[in-house]
Amino acid sequence: EQLLGLATGSFIPHLTSSSIGRVILPMKNTEQQKKVIQNRKKLEEAQKGFNEYLKKQIDTIEDDDYEFKPEELMQQIPGYSIDRLLKEEESKSFERKSTLRFDLKQNKIQDFITDQVLKTIVAFLNTDGGTLVVGQSDDKSLIGIESDKFKNQDDCSKYFKDKIKAKIGLKFLETYIKYKFLKNKDKTLLVVTCAKLPKSERAFINETDFYIRSGPSNEKLNTKAT
Numbered sequence: 001e002q003l004l005g006l007a008t009g010s011f012i013p014h015l016t017s018s019s020i021g022r023v024i025l026p027m028k029n030t031e032q033q034k035k036v037i038q039n040r041k042k043l044e045e046a047q048k049g050f051n052e053y054l055k056k057q058i059d060t061i062e063d064d065d066y067e068f069k070p071e072e073l074m075q076q077i078p079g080y081s082i083d084r085l086l087k088e089e090e091s092k093s094f095e096r097k098s099t100l101r102f103d104l105k106q107n108k109i110q111d112f113i114t115d116q117v118l119k120t121i122v123a124f125l126n127t128d129g130g131t132l133v134v135g136q137s138d139d140k141s142l143i144g145i146e147s148d149k150f151k152n153q154d155d156c157s158k159y160f161k162d163k164i165k166a167k168i169g170l171k172f173l174e175t176y177i178k179y180k181f182l183k184n185k186d187k188t189l190l191v192v193t194c195a196k197l198p199k200s201e202r203a204f205i206n207e208t209d210f211y212i213r214s215g216p217s218n219e220k221l222n223t224k225a226t
Contacts, residue, residue: 082182085191086136090216093130095120098137100160100190102148109149117192118167119211119218124194125176125203127213134190144187153181153188160190167205176201 002023007013028036053073060066088094097117103110117134124130135144150156157179164173179192197203204210210226211218 082184082189082191085131085133086140086142086184086189090138092213092215093124093128094132095130095216096133096136096138096140098135098143098147100134100145100148100156104143104147114163115167115205118163118205119209119220121164121177121192121194122168122203122205122209123211123213123218125172125197125201126211127196129194129196130213132192132194134192135187136189142185142187142189145181145190146188156190157181168203172203176203 003015004013006019006022007015008019027033050073057068090096097113097120098104099113100117101109101111101114103113117132120130120132124132135142135147137143145156148156150159160179161173164170164177168177176195176197177192178195179190182189182191202210210221212221213219
């Protein structure tokens with residue numbers, strides 16, 4: 001529309017160098033351009049993941065037990081798994097905690113905050129396993145473990161491992177409790193995955209307190225029930 005508006009000549013519209021110089025090119029600001037570049041990279045990574053996945057499918061398509069699983073294909077999208085996880089509703093196998101040790105209301109580090117995290121882990125181990133996201137509030141807002149005032153991610157990892165070792169047992173961390181840090185929208189999340197313990201194993205807090213999952217919450221059993 002700009003070019004047509006700047007063109008001269010009634011029978012054969014044409015442009016001159018001076019009229020072209022008056023064309024206004026709409027451009028996004030630097031931050032918006034960076035975002036576009038990031039989005040393009042995500043699409044390129046997704047396309048690469050799709051192609052690699054489809055190539056593997058083609059190699060196994062004649063196998064007798066071949067089964068196409070669309071959910072595996074979707075997992076090739078960068079950030080798909082974490083985005084889906086953060087939208088989960090709390091349940092018997094999923095829970096979220098705002099922080100690992102910092103009380104946002106009292107504005108200070110509190111031991112009971114960490115204890116709540118450990119109780120959930122023990123309850124998952126003693127029931128059917130589950131996933132705990134630390135750094136997200138009950139209303140699904142992202143808070144990040146940055147709120148826990150750790151010096152860095154390694155410091156957070158050491159704190160978490162020390163607490164598990166002291167109150168649950170190191171053997172569980174090495175075999176049934178796995179954790180990782182994930183970035184989402186400039187916030188760092190601690191994602192803890194717990195496997196269901198075999199029948200011969202049980203997990204306690206401080207060797208005395210026994211918890212299980214009851215719906216989306218933890219239930220402490222008395223000695224008789226335990």
